[in-house]
Amino acid sequence: MDSILVTGNGPLNGQIPIAGAKNACLTLMPATLLSEEPLTLTNAPRLSDIKTMTALLQSLGAEVSSLQDGQVIAMSSHNLTSQTADYDIVRKMRASNLVLGPLLARFGQAVVSLPGGCAIGARPMDLHVEGLEALGAEIELKDGYLHARAPGGLKGAVHEMRFASVGATENIVMAATLAKGTTVLKNAAREPEIVDLVECLRKMGAQISGEGSSTIEIQGVDRLHGATHQVVTDRIELGTYMLAPAICGGEVELLGGRMALVESFAAKLDAAGVSVAETQNGLKVARKNGRVQAVDVVTEPFPGFPTDLQAQMMALMCTAEGTSVLEERIFENRFMHAPELVRMGANIEVHGGTATVTGVEALKGAPVMATDLRASVSLILAGLAAEGETTVSRVYHLDRGYEHVVRKLEGVGAKIERIKGE
Numbered sequence: 001m002d003s004i005l006v007t008g009n010g011p012l013n014g015q016i017p018i019a020g021a022k023n024a025c026l027t028l029m030p031a032t033l034l035s036e037e038p039l040t041l042t043n044a045p046r047l048s049d050i051k052t053m054t055a056l057l058q059s060l061g062a063e064v065s066s067l068q069d070g071q072v073i074a075m076s077s078h079n080l081t082s083q084t085a086d087y088d089i090v091r092k093m094r095a096s097n098l099v100l101g102p103l104l105a106r107f108g109q110a111v112v113s114l115p116g117g118c119a120i121g122a123r124p125m126d127l128h129v130e131g132l133e134a135l136g137a138e139i140e141l142k143d144g145y146l147h148a149r150a151p152g153g154l155k156g157a158v159h160e161m162r163f164a165s166v167g168a169t170e171n172i173v174m175a176a177t178l179a180k181g182t183t184v185l186k187n188a189a190r191e192p193e194i195v196d197l198v199e200c201l202r203k204m205g206a207q208i209s210g211e212g213s214s215t216i217e218i219q220g221v222d223r224l225h226g227a228t229h230q231v232v233t234d235r236i237e238l239g240t241y242m243l244a245p246a247i248c249g250g251e252v253e254l255l256g257g258r259m260a261l262v263e264s265f266a267a268k269l270d271a272a273g274v275s276v277a278e279t280q281n282g283l284k285v286a287r288k289n290g291r292v293q294a295v296d297v298v299t300e301p302f303p304g305f306p307t308d309l310q311a312q313m314m315a316l317m318c319t320a321e322g323t324s325v326l327e328e329r330i331f332e333n334r335f336m337h338a339p340e341l342v343r344m345g346a347n348i349e350v351h352g353g354t355a356t357v358t359g360v361e362a363l364k365g366a367p368v369m370a371t372d373l374r375a376s377v378s379l380i381l382a383g384l385a386a387e388g389e390t391t392v393s394r395v396y397h398l399d400r401g402y403e404h405v406v407r408k409l410e411g412v413g414a415k416i417e418r419i420k421g422e
């Protein structure tokens with residue numbers, strides 16, 4: 001297995017291009033199942049999760065081609081042959097469950113494996129099921145699979161989610177585009193990836209309003225048609241690389257970045273003493289004077305501080321002046337990076353969903369292990385700021401969500417290389 005070797009070597013300066021959003025692309029791809037006509041996505045990120053979604057769609061009979069070095073994904077679902085998302089694919093990636101709503105809407109049936117336990121928490125699908133049942137679906141759990149049917153088709157309804165789940169919002173919105181009548185989804189998630197999905201669905205002929213607010217209204221239509229859509233910028237990749245100059249010092253411009261995608265995160269960086277400014281081409285982040293200050297963080301649904309940046313923010317707080325409290329409210333077990341950071345000399349105490357981090361003057365390089373996608377990149381950030389060498393193993397986690405990480409960080413002066421394993 002490959003690993004990443006990072007050697008801390010001071011301030012970073014230059015530009016980093018930000019890719020299209022993994023999480024947007026993973027919900028835009030299943031939208032192809034809603035129409036017989038082709039759907040083409042541009043600005044797609046080159047990631048193993050995208051390959052997993054490609055394999056899943058192909059297993060359903062969709063045609064999926066990767067063009068222009070993977071940045072364009074051309075899909076067609078005119079000849080689907082299966083409505084079953086197999087456990088072997090779903091267990092690799094929870095986002096596989098996003099085929100449920102589209103398949104049910106177009107074919108009146110779908111069989112989708114439950115994702116099973118995952119490293120960062122239980123992540124059940126009850127909110128997806130409740131929303132689709134409100135639209136008239138009958139869903140039962142058999143042999144680890146959700147068997148969903150809507151013999152007379154889905155019907156619009158008013159439904160309020162108990163929690164603003166991102167995936168459940170996406171599944172319910174996609175299903176409602178082809179339902180009869182109007183659906184009003186209350187307490188919907190407001191993430192930019194949902195806004196991006198709705199913009200794409202609208203290009204396909206869907207009638208939707210309210211995206212980006214907590215009430216989304218969908219007027220069902222008989223059919224959707226083809227479209228071409230550009231995937232929104234990845235705000236998590238953006239936030240991750242904003243932390244590179246924050247933790248190492250220097251000044252880096254994140255090309256394609258926009259403040260609106262990372263407002264609450266940027267506010268925390270500002271409070272910590274890191275400057276963030278909009279430029280013509282993106283966002284410029286600079287840390288020039290001494291150590292950052294400790295700030296407290298609570299993860300929340302958008303527009304709150306994203307859980308997907310909590311591990312990376314913890315790496316920064318490990319080097320801050322003072323003590324910060326990081327509270328994780330979205331996932332129940334998302335501090336697996338903490339013991340790895342402690343191996344690098346960090347001072348962290350975890351109690352339930354709260355981590356208390358007291359900054360140290362310098363982290364020390366160490367061999368560490370990636371435990372999930374965002375944890376893996378937090379260890380790379382820590383390694384960039386540490387004295388000596390850090391080897392991060394189990395890099396396959398990183399490949400799920402960060403394209404060309406070595407090239408992008410090398411481009412701003414980091415000492416980082418990928419070591420090929422057996």
Ligand code: UD1
Pocket residue numbers: 022023024026094095121122123124125126127128129163164165166167168193307308330331332
């Ligand atoms: C998406 C993102 C993920 C991000 C998360 C929260 C994708 C592909 N992934 O995941 O990177 O960390 O949003 O911003 O977009 N829950 C239930 N029942 C459900 C569904 C969810 O209890 O039916 C719980 C989960 O266990 C979790 C919380 O709700 O504790 C948030 O989950 P959700 O918003 O659904 O996240 P995902 O869509 O899985």
